[in-house]
Amino acid sequence: EDQVTQSPEALRLQEGESSSLNCSYTVSGLRGLFWYRQDPGKGPEFLFTLYSAGEEKEKERLKATLTKKESFLHITAPKPEDSATYLCAVQAGNTGKLIFGQGTTLQVKP
Amino acid sequence: DAEITQSPRHKITETGRQVTLACHQTWNHNNMFWYRQDLGHGLRLIHYSYGVHDTNKGEVSDGYSVSRSNTEDLPLTLESAASSQTSVYFCASSESQNQPQHFGDGTRLSIL
Numbered sequence: 001e002d003q004v005t006q007s008p009e010a011l012r013l014q015e016g017e018s019s020s021l022n023c024s025y026t027v028s029g030l031r032g033l034f035w036y037r038q039d040p041g042k043g044p045e046f047l048f049t050l051y052s053a054g055e056e057k058e059k060e061r062l063k064a065t066l067t068k069k070e071s072f073l074h075i076t077a078p079k080p081e082d083s084a085t086y087l088c089a090v091q092a093g094n095t096g097k098l099i100f101g102q103g104t105t106l107q108v109k110p
Numbered sequence: 111d112a113e114i115t116q117s118p119r120h121k122i123t124e125t126g127r128q129v130t131l132a133c134h135q136t137w138n139h140n141n142m143f144w145y146r147q148d149l150g151h152g153l154r155l156i157h158y159s160y161g162v163h164d165t166n167k168g169e170v171s172d173g174y175s176v177s178r179s180n181t182e183d184l185p186l187t188l189e190s191a192a193s194s195q196t197s198v199y200f201c202a203s204s205e206s207q208n209q210p211q212h213f214g215d216g217t218r219l220s221i222l
Contacts (some may be wrong), residue, residue: 034210043200043213044153087153096141096160096207097168102152 002027002092006101013108016077021104023088024070031094033071035064036087038103044087078108112137116201116214124222129188131217133201141204142184143211144168144176146197153200159184191221 004025013019025033032051036044048057050066057064061082063074073086085105089098114135123129135142144156145168155168157176165176173195175187188195198218202211 032208036213041215043202043215046210046212049210089153091208094207096204096211097143097155097158098153098211100145100153102150 002090002099004088004090004099004101006086006088006104008104009102010105011107013075013078013106015079015108015110018074018076018078020075021073021086021106022070023073023101025088025090025101026069027090027092027099029092031091033066034089034091034098035071035073036089038085038087047086075106078106080108080110082106083108114201114203114212114214116199116217118217119215120218120220122220122222123191125191125193127191129191129219129221131186131188131199131201131219133184133186133214134182135201135203135212136182137203137205137212138181139203139205139212140181141206141211142178143202143204144174144184144186145200145202146170146195147200147216148197156186156199157184193221195219196221 007022035047038044048064053068065072085103087103089100117132140161143158145153154170159178198216200216202213204211
């Protein structure tokens with residue numbers, strides 16, 4: 001059964017304290033791994049797509065990496081405005097359907 | 111700017127009533143999706159569509175239906191609302207199967 005697990009469930013950081021969020025997956029035939037950010041009361045906002053092991057994507061303080069079993073979202077020197085829930089999703093096969101993890105809620109304190 | 115809008119943003123209804131949630135996108139995307147988001151379950155796929163007159167069941171489709179009469183809209187209908195369907199509902203669209211999905215801001219539905 002295709003499955004996505006994110007850890008930790010919650011993470012509290014001080015401003016400037018770098019860390020990483022983990023997304024581990026078991027799928028047959030990975031077509032893509034997607035990272036989203038979700039703010040309270042809003043829909044998920046697309047951040048990155050990773051398609052193959054070894055691939056990396058960066059945007060401001062965020063960097064996403066992918067291996068054959070997991071993805072990491074590295075947050076460098078976070079700011080309070082980076083506080084949000086970060087969702088990971090995988091796409092298996094060619095249906096376009098996404099399987100989501102339960103998310104990591106990040107709180108960055110000033 | 112292109113966007114995806116959901117309405118209403120909040121709705122309260124009673125068990126047994128029929129409820130329809132609207133989703134409208136202006137990207138001209140062929141693919142559209144409906145999810146529900148619940149604590150402890152994350153986002154789960156209800157129904158999806160690859161184009162006009164195409165609909166497919168997701169992992170939690172029981173009690174829900176969709177119809178696609180044009181490219182822009184995919185309304186979600188709860189035939190007879192149940193308390194277990196209290197949730198936040200998100201609509202999404204994508205250009206193609208391997209492209210990222212873009213989400214609306216959701217409808218919070220409470221069934222009493």
